[in-house]
Amino acid sequence: MPIFSIYITSKSGSLLYQKDFKVLNNPITKQNSNDYLVIASTLHGVHAISAKLTPAASAKNYLSSKLPTNSNKTGLRMITTSQFKIYMNQTVTGLEIILFTSPDMGQTKISGIYDKIYQLYCDYVLKNPFYQLEMPIRCKLFDDKLLSVVTTTNV
């Protein structure tokens, strides 16, 4: 169940971080950096639209579906194609973590991965005193740790 790519966007939808991982038989081709921005902001937009379509009250009934983090109640969570899946999750502060994975990736497993990535973001991005909020993430430590999390999953 490999992870192909990760995107992290801020609450305003700007792309903070993007990385493609080296995976055997990766169905997703490399894009240029402008396309990454387009993909991220489009997904952010669709997420926001889907949230607007569902009034808050209906979200409450639907809440029985189990997600460990209670955020992202009404927004877009997943897109499936025959080749890959896109999982989205949003934290209470509005940070969105978007993962492109193989189609056999399950909801439970992805929740665990989200939690780990969020933890890495807190530790190695937010606690880096020289990182400025809402700016692109260029932290070597974050890169390394993220890679090791993904490598463990992709094995």
Next chain:
Amino acid sequence: MSKQIKQLGDDIWKTKVEKVNSELFTLTYGSIVSQLCKDLNFNYEAVNNQLFKMGYNIGIRLIDEFLQKTQLSRCTNFRETAEIVSKIGFKIFLNITPIITNWSADSKTFSLILNDNPLADFVELPDDGKALKELWYSNILCGVLKGALEMVQLDCEVVFLNDVLRGDESTEIRVKLIQILKDEVPAGDE
């Protein structure tokens, strides 16, 4: 509900939080404040502001760590927020649980009474005639609260009312909800 919150705070404190020597922590904070006082020529008003700003910058980052560790979602009302700030927030970061009291009638303002303030363990304010009246030694806490609450769209005013360091009977932080920043609630999380 209140018990569950307390339990959650205790569990996280025991299992998920890195601990640091409390004296190192207290002395580090002390040296920051005293250096600020020197740098700003003992203009305590300016020191208060500077501490608040530093706290604010900590708060807007710390909130994500808090949410990641607690896995909590948005509070349903401000009373719940108060409980969580005291029993989980203060608990996991400072290992204290301030008492929540003095609710205003509209449930928008409350006080946190800190019986034990780890920032001020060995502190006596300088005897220069104005520090006792002007300096809020632990003002960084107000900034942290302000920053953290603002990131979850609660625009609050956070100020010290009393401090035992000044000779008051208790250490009291007043938190007032000004507004909920509706426009900034992230889509998909209402």
